[in-house]
Amino acid sequence: MIVAEDLYKSFDGRPVLKGISAVFEPGTTHLIIGQSGAGKTVFLKCISGLYDVDQGQISYDGRVLQKLSKKERKKLRKEIGMLFQGGALFDSLNVEENIMFPLNMFSKMSTDEKRKRVDFCLDLVELSGNNKKATSELSGGMIKRVAIARAIVLNPKYLLCDEPNSGLDPRTAEVIDDLIHRITREFNITTIVNTHDMNSVLKIGDRINYLYDGKLEWTGDKDSILKTGNKRVNEFVFSMELTKRLKRDEN
């Protein structure tokens, strides 16, 4: 479980996070939604420890990130898998080498064991047989799937995803959503997904946190988001033509 308490973060005196508190439970897909500039990415980077918060604290199963020693922090980071917006695959390595990278750095597995683990992860993301492909040969959806495979190769307890669907067509985006949701449930991972894709919200949003101007504006799930009376959430949810029509039909 990840607990964020009263997080504040500013850049050059400009506040981005203004006291966000949230709880993220294992086996549940938590979505962070909000308009561009609401602070979603900064929030996720604070959670991952890439940014230090100005105020507040983040705890991972009782371990407060800010109070951990360098060694403990390093150990914790091995339990976190992160999927970046562009995939962040190492372009000098092929698919297999990218997924094997965390194993090479942190595990004492033999080469055969590592290969088996890579094959298992590739199978999980439905990319079996693509081991030797260069990253330049991959499509946008494949890049995201390889990045997911790399993020889960060390059996993480926490999975953080920053805009996993950005730049993907609706069908591929759905595949990525399903994959994240399935992995979360199957391996009981605490998953946080940053998104502004309403399809993801309605499909995999076990818990949804809506950020507005650096504050947590609303919390709920995929069923309650369409019925909420919160004006700002409604503005966001029904800004899409599809959801607008859905509401019109319901009325």
Next chain:
Amino acid sequence: MIAELGKYTLFMYQVLKWPERWRVFWRQLMDEVDKLVLRSIPIVILISIFMGAVTSIQTAYNLTNPFIPMTMVGFTTATSSILEFSPTIISLILAGKVGSRIASEIGSMRINEQIDALEVMGINSSNFLLLPKLTAIVFFNPFIILISMFSAIVGGYIVAHLTGLYSPADYITGIRIDFKVFNIVYAMIKTVVFAFIISSVSGFMGYFVKGGATGLGKASTQAVVWSSIIIIIFNLILTQLLLS
């Protein structure tokens, strides 16, 4: 300026730590030796041959006094190549070739969030990315400079054969006049310091790149400009310290 110097010092403190995995480090080092050192050899040889040839022609052209022997051509070419042209000029050229490559490679990793990915995994990214490059250049650039010295001297010898401005025998004799081993040591010391400057300054510029493609281009240019400026300043300091 002072803030940047402090940032550079802290960055280098992280870079100069032991690698997390020696096996991975050796693999990276071999790769960097190939990319940054071995692939620079052809251009270094080409430039050095022409540098030596031009130095020889210019020296011969200026030797109008019959009391000065033509052996001075060989002496001047060898001495100037060993003391200055090979360690300094070639290092400046490598600052352009290798420095911009390091800055753009690390910078694009920053822009594409690959450095963030390393950090999230708990890897010291500055050490992981720069230490193999720095080690490759610092330990193997002296060999490039030795090749450059030899090539420059060969350049002068080729001129002797092709132009007849001076005889090859005079040239060979000139090379041997007043040869000091310390000159080579001095050149190697300079090379190692310059190699450290090229890799660390370029790595620093790339690591802290901001913005997209424009920022990357700016970082790449700044890497070459600052490396070159610092090299010429240290050239003066080292020459004063070691030769005066």
